[in-house]
Amino acid sequence: MPSFVVDHRSLLALRATLGRLHEQLVSMPTVVGxxxxxxxxxxxxxxxxxxxxxxxxxxxxxxxxxDGIMRRLEGAAAxxxxxxxxxxxSSHPGSGSGVTSVGGGPxxxxxxxxxxxx
Numbered sequence: 192m193p194s195f196v197v198d199h200r201s202l203l204a205l206r207a208t209l210g211r212l213h214e215q216l217v218s219m220p221t222v223v224g225x226x227x228x229x230x231x232x233x234x235x236x237x238x239x240x241x242x243x244x245x246x247x248x249x250x251x252x253x254x255x256x257x258d259g260i261m262r263r264l265e266g267a268a269a270x271x272x273x274x275x276x277x278x279x280x281s282s283h284p285g286s287g288s289g290v291t292s293v294g295g296g297p298x299x300x301x302x303x304x305x306x307x308x309x
Contacts, residue, residue: 200255202268206261213261215253 230236 197271199268199272202264202271206264206268209257209261209264213254213257216250218256219250 227236230239
């Protein structure tokens, strides 16, 4: 039977990485601004302004998707952590190992805070 290991800390680390990407994406449109009067004419500046407006729309759409993914990762991490605590408390009172296996033993080398399913 196939199994997989879920480490809630890894989910939170991924959420943090996506959070940094989100911050960078949202701040990008402000980096591109400030070119007015510097590019050689209103026609070029108008084209660049139109491009930046469209680009900003796309960046915001991507940032919104990342925000949703971050919320779901945080929720999943919390759910696995709750499940792990409940299973550990009910099957091994006082052990506090932090490793929970469902359907088989934990794989060698799993650290504390992991849930093995399978």
